[in-house]
Amino acid sequence: MKKNWFFTSNVFRLLAERSLQRFFKFCYLFMEGLQSNPGDAFFNERYQQLSPYFTAFNTAYVAKFGNKAQRKGKTLTLNQLFKQLSSTKAHAWDVAIQNVYLKSTAQYLNIFPQGLTPLYSLSIEQSILYLENAVIMSGNDPLLLTVHDEMKHFHLSLINARSTQEQKETSLKNSIDDVMLQAYALSDQLYAALGAFMTKFCTNPSQIEAYFPVFLMKQKHKNTEDDADVLDIKVAPATTIEGGFSFNMNDKFNIYITGETDMELYFASEKSVIKPSNTIKMSPQDIKTIAVKEYANQGDRFFMIQNLSATDEGEIEISLV
Numbered sequence: 001m002k003k004n005w006f007f008t009s010n011v012f013r014l015l016a017e018r019s020l021q022r023f024f025k026f027c028y029l030f031m032e033g034l035q036s037n038p039g040d041a042f043f044n045e046r047y048q049q050l051s052p053y054f055t056a057f058n059t060a061y062v063a064k065f066g067n068k069a070q071r072k073g074k075t076l077t078l079n080q081l082f083k084q085l086s087s088t089k090a091h092a093w094d095v096a097i098q099n100v101y102l103k104s105t106a107q108y109l110n111i112f113p114q115g116l117t118p119l120y121s122l123s124i125e126q127s128i129l130y131l132e133n134a135v136i137m138s139g140n141d142p143l144l145l146t147v148h149d150e151m152k153h154f155h156l157s158l159i160n161a162r163s164t165q166e167q168k169e170t171s172l173k174n175s176i177d178d179v180m181l182q183a184y185a186l187s188d189q190l191y192a193a194l195g196a197f198m199t200k201f202c203t204n205p206s207q208i209e210a211y212f213p214v215f216l217m218k219q220k221h222k223n224t225e226d227d228a229d230v231l232d233i234k235v236a237p238a239t240t241i242e243g244g245f246s247f248n249m250n251d252k253f254n255i256y257i258t259g260e261t262d263m264e265l266y267f268a269s270e271k272s273v274i275k276p277s278n279t280i281k282m283s284p285q286d287i288k289t290i291a292v293k294e295y296a297n298q299g300d301r302f303f304m305i306q307n308l309s310a311t312d313e314g315e316i317e318i319s320l321v
Helices: 011-018 020-035 041-098 106-111 123-138 142-200 208-210
Strands: 220-222 230-235 240-242 253-258 261-270 280-282 289-292 302-307 314-320
Touching: 011 020, 020 041, 020 142, 041 106, 041 123, 041 142, 106 208, 106 289, 123 142, 142 208, 142 280, 230 240, 230 302, 253 280, 280 314, 302 314
Parallel strands: 220 230
Antiparallel strands: 230 314, 240 302, 253 289, 253 314, 261 280, 261 302
16 A cells, blocks of 8 residues: 655644644644744744634634533433432332332333333433333323322433433534634644744754644553553542653653643652652643653652542653653
C-alpha cells in the first residue's frame, strides 16, 4: 500500500481526530506562546492569521462541552430514577399488588408476566415498555387504584427524563459536528503556520518545538511500557502510587492532568516515606514542566502520585522533555 510522506500529513488534524481535548490544549498553549512576543512582526502575523480560526473553534468547543455537561446531568436523573425503580419502587408495587393478588394468580401475571426482573435487567426502552404494560393492565382494577396511580406517575417521569436526554444527545451530536468542522479549519491554518516557522527557523529547528507543545501530540501508552513517549497513568480514589519509571537529576517532565481530580506529586527515596514539604499540587487540565533537580533530593528513586479525590479516579500524563 502506498504511504504518504510524513511531512505531507497534517499532524494537527490527526491530533484533533484522536483527542479534541488535547487539540484544544495544544492550540491554547500555542496561541499563548505567540502572544508572548507582541513586538515581533513574525509572531504577531501568525497570531493574527490564527486568531479568528481559534476563536471559532474555541466557541464551538466550549459549547460542545457545555452541552455535554448538561446531558450528563439529565442522564444521571434518568439513572437515578432507574436506581429508585430497582431498589425501592418495584418492590413496593409488588407488595401492594400481592396484598390483593398473589404472585401465582392470573391477575398478578397480567401485570408482571415475568415478575419484577425485566424492570431493571432490560434496556431502558424495554424496561419502560414493561412498566407501561403494568400501568395499562392495572388501570381497570379498582382494588389497585393507588398502586396504579403510583406506577403511572413514575412511568411518566421516566418518559420525560428519557425525552430530555434524547434532545440533549441530538444537540450534542450537532455540536460535535460543528466543533470538528472548526477544528479542521484551525488545523489547516496551524499547518500553514508550521511551514512559516520551518522557513524562519530552518537553521535552528529546536526553536519550533519551543512554541509548538509537541508533547501533547505524542502517542499515549500505558505505564507498563518502557519505551513510551507519554505515560498514561490512572490512580484510584484516595490512593498514592509510584509512577513506574526511572529518572535522573537532570531530567525534566511535562505533566498533564487529564482526569477530573486534583493530584499531588512528589519525589521520594522510599514508597512509604512521609510526603516532603515541596510537593507539586495540580488541578484538572493543568500542564506543568517539572525539573527533577528542583524537587528531588539525591537518593530519591520514586516519583509518587497521589489522587486527592476520595470518590473519583484520577488520570495523569507524563512525558520526558
